[in-house]
Amino acid sequence: MSSEELNGTAVSPYSKKIKKETRIKESIIRAFFLLNGLTALVFIILIFIFLFKEGINAFNHISPSDFISSGKPDEEGVMQTVYEWFPTAGNARHSLIPLILGTLLAAIPATIFSTILGVGAGIYLSEIANPKIKEFLKPVIELFAAIPTVVLGFFMLVVGASFFSDIFHPTNRLNAFVAAVGLSMVIIPIIASLTEDALRSIPMELRMASYGLGATKWQTISRVILPAAFSGVSASIILGFGRAIGETMIVLMASGNASNITANIFMSVRTMTATIAAEMGEVSQGSDHYYALFFIGVILFIITFVLNLIAEVIISKMRKRNTF
Amino acid sequence: MKKTILFHLVILLSSVFLFQACKKREEVKKEVISVKGSDTMVNLAQKWAEVFMNQNANVSVQVTGGGSGTGVAALLNGTTDIAASSRELKSKEKEQAASKNINYEEFKVALDGIAVIVHPENPLNELTMDQIRDIFSGKIKNYSEVKSGNGKITLYGRENSSGTYEFFREHVLGKDKNGNEIDYATNTQVLQGTAALAEAVARDKNAIAYGGVGYFAMRTDVKILGVKKDADSPAIYPSKDGKVNFDDIWSGAYSISRYLFMFTSAKPVGGVDAYMKFVLSPEGQKIVETMEYIPLPR
Numbered sequence: 356m357s358s359e360e361l362n363g364t365a366v367s368p369y370s371k372k373i374k375k376e377t378r379i380k381e382s383i384i385r386a387f388f389l390l391n392g393l394t395a396l397v398f399i400i401l402i403f404i405f406l407f408k409e410g411i412n413a414f415n416h417i418s419p420s421d422f423i424s425s426g427k428p429d430e431e432g433v434m435q436t437v438y439e440w441f442p443t444a445g446n447a448r449h450s451l452i453p454l455i456l457g458t459l460l461a462a463i464p465a466t467i468f469s470t471i472l473g474v475g476a477g478i479y480l481s482e483i484a485n486p487k488i489k490e491f492l493k494p495v496i497e498l499f500a501a502i503p504t505v506v507l508g509f510f511m512l513v514v515g516a517s518f519f520s521d522i523f524h525p526t527n528r529l530n531a532f533v534a535a536v537g538l539s540m541v542i543i544p545i546i547a548s549l550t551e552d553a554l555r556s557i558p559m560e561l562r563m564a565s566y567g568l569g570a571t572k573w574q575t576i577s578r579v580i581l582p583a584a585f586s587g588v589s590a591s592i593i594l595g596f597g598r599a600i601g602e603t604m605i606v607l608m609a610s611g612n613a614s615n616i617t618a619n620i621f622m623s624v625r626t627m628t629a630t631i632a633a634e635m636g637e638v639s640q641g642s643d644h645y646y647a648l649f650f651i652g653v654i655l656f657i658i659t660f661v662l663n664l665i666a667e668v669i670i671s672k673m674r675k676r677n678t679f
Numbered sequence: 680m681k682k683t684i685l686f687h688l689v690i691l692l693s694s695v696f697l698f699q700a701c702k703k704r705e706e707v708k709k710e711v712i713s714v715k716g717s718d719t720m721v722n723l724a725q726k727w728a729e730v731f732m733n734q735n736a737n738v739s740v741q742v743t744g745g746g747s748g749t750g751v752a753a754l755l756n757g758t759t760d761i762a763a764s765s766r767e768l769k770s771k772e773k774e775q776a777a778s779k780n781i782n783y784e785e786f787k788v789a790l791d792g793i794a795v796i797v798h799p800e801n802p803l804n805e806l807t808m809d810q811i812r813d814i815f816s817g818k819i820k821n822y823s824e825v826k827s828g829n830g831k832i833t834l835y836g837r838e839n840s841s842g843t844y845e846f847f848r849e850h851v852l853g854k855d856k857n858g859n860e861i862d863y864a865t866n867t868q869v870l871q872g873t874a875a876l877a878e879a880v881a882r883d884k885n886a887i888a889y890g891g892v893g894y895f896a897m898r899t900d901v902k903i904l905g906v907k908k909d910a911d912s913p914a915i916y917p918s919k920d921g922k923v924n925f926d927d928i929w930s931g932a933y934s935i936s937r938y939l940f941m942f943t944s945a946k947p948v949g950g951v952d953a954y955m956k957f958v959l960s961p962e963g964q965k966i967v968e969t970m971e972y973i974p975l976p977r
Contacts, residue, residue, distance in 0.1 A: 432857045443748075445860045453865070512875075517882060527833060527868060528883050603940040610867035613834075623868045633871065634840050636745055640756065 374626040409655030413646035440614045442644040450648045453614040462599035465538035473543045475551025501543035508608030511537035527619030529611030537605040542595040553587025572575030590669040597662035603628040709952040715887040716750020716763035721925040738950040754756045762942040786941045790973035792892035792928045793935040796901040803827035803903035805914035817864025835888035848882040892917040929976045
């Protein structure tokens with residue numbers, strides 16, 4: 356190693372006697388990381404602009420009311436108001452209602468399952484598990500999040516769907532419920548690890564005070580810790596919900612993709628993400644269908660953006676409050 | 680030490696660049712032609728490409744799927760040399776071609792028969808064209824309405840960009856008496872590709888689906904239905920004993936069959952021309968047969 360380097364590391368960066376060479380090095384490194392940060396920002400802004408430009412263009416092709424409903428003559432030739440997604444038909448219909456409802460019918464049950472299991476797992480990891488079990492269990496739960504979603508989708512398509520159709524005898528073998536279970540596998544680790552973080556950030560004094568007043572472990576968790584960490588836990592659930600809405604591969608493979616308007620969780624649904632994934636590759640650029648898909652993208656983006664924003668606000672508020 | 684690392688890095692990088700440069704120069708000699716489009720035709724076009732490339736070392740053929748719509752769109756955008764399509768061009772696409780001054784050429788390259796399939800335990804054996812239309816448009820909801828046991832019909836179909844979807848809609852669903860297109864039932868479950876469709880039908884006792892005969896003929900876990908042109912005509916089966924029934928598809932006696940097309944963006948020259956000639960040659964048509972499609976009538 357050269358002597359300059361030794362000197363460079365020996366001198367504290369706060370010392371006034373920083374060598375000129377080191378200073379230049381420092382500023383180059385700083386510029387490099389600044390560039391990295393800016394690049395990410397620029398890309399996000401460019402994607403923003405592109406998405407919104409193409410999405411807003413949809414209104415030049417399709418009137419806003421057509422995204423909700425459109426007219427279709429029935430057999431007698433009488434116009435009927437229909438809520439249908441038939442973008443390639445001769446009389447194209449671009450109602451987003453079945454897609455939005457389909458997305459919710461898969462995402463809401465998934466969030467409910469994951470809240471029960473994820474928050475439970477978070478509480479267990481943070482409050483109950485002894486350190487040895489925790490050391491083993493936490494990486495395992497986080498590993499779940501690392502499974503490629505296409506693998507989970509395939510698993511639900513082949514194994515999960517058969518398993519649940521034997522139990523529930525659903526209307527459709529592939530349905531919103533199967534998709535929701537698949538989605539939960541992705542969301543549970545998110546909710547579990549964020550909940551655990553939130554609970555851990557509650558100061559030890561609170562627990563000690565509670566035990567000191569004679570509360571049991573369960574009373575401490577349910578009356579003291581959970582209420583104190585309420586905002587953090589709810590932020591984790593909101594983030595999980597956002598992920599459930601944005602997840603594509605699992606719903607594409609396991610939901611059956613029929614654009615039913617239904618509240619029956621055992622029927623097939625078509626989600627917004629699956630529609631984009633399945634149709635975007637095949638659409639001819641500049642057609643109504645193309646812009647309609649971009650418009651779905653804009654709606655999805657807005658939904659997940661708002662959800663993430665709410666979660667961010669809650670988390671940052673919680674951080675401020677928790678600095679006792 | 681630092682300098683040596685740097686030195687090695689420079690050597691490594693420059694050798695990589697050098698290697699890339701050499702590779703590029705080699706590739707220039709090879710003519711690359713791309714075939715893009717119909718998912719039903721991907722395997723066929725790929726097989727043609729393999730045999731063709733064995734015979735013509737100087738041409739490289741790259742085949743990708745994505746659906747007929749994708750292929751035609753790529754042809755019109757100039758990103759592919761040949762579009763494989765399981766349908767003719769739509770009038771909209773023809774207009775686009777005209778506005779872009781593309782004098783495409785159309786080649787009929789093979790035939791495909793669409794089979795209607797159900798679960799093997801389904802007592803149903805044959806349907807009329809009208810019944811098939813009413814089933815897939817959602818008018819008939821129970822198997823009892825076609826006098827075959829009792830059970831809610833579960834519909835399976837393809838993505839709205841697939842050529843099979845378009846062909847089946849135009850050819851089988853058709854139009855109602857006011858001239859409006861009849862749509863698929865909204866509760867049709869949409870699966871990605873024929874293989875997924877066959878898997879789903881094999882697992883669902885109430886399922887009914889449609890797809891290429893060639894793919895289903897050999898499978899024993901799905902049942903291919905006979906199709907009657909109308910209530911009085913005999914039921915024609917698109918396959919017999921695990922083999923495709925060529926004669927009835929060529930003659931048109933089997934109601935749901937179609938030609939498969941390839942489009943070139945201009946009059947074919949060079950490698951594209953050679954590939955198209957190979958496809959239409961007796962050897963190319965032999966491949967059609969081995970791939971479970973239906974060769975052009977001889």
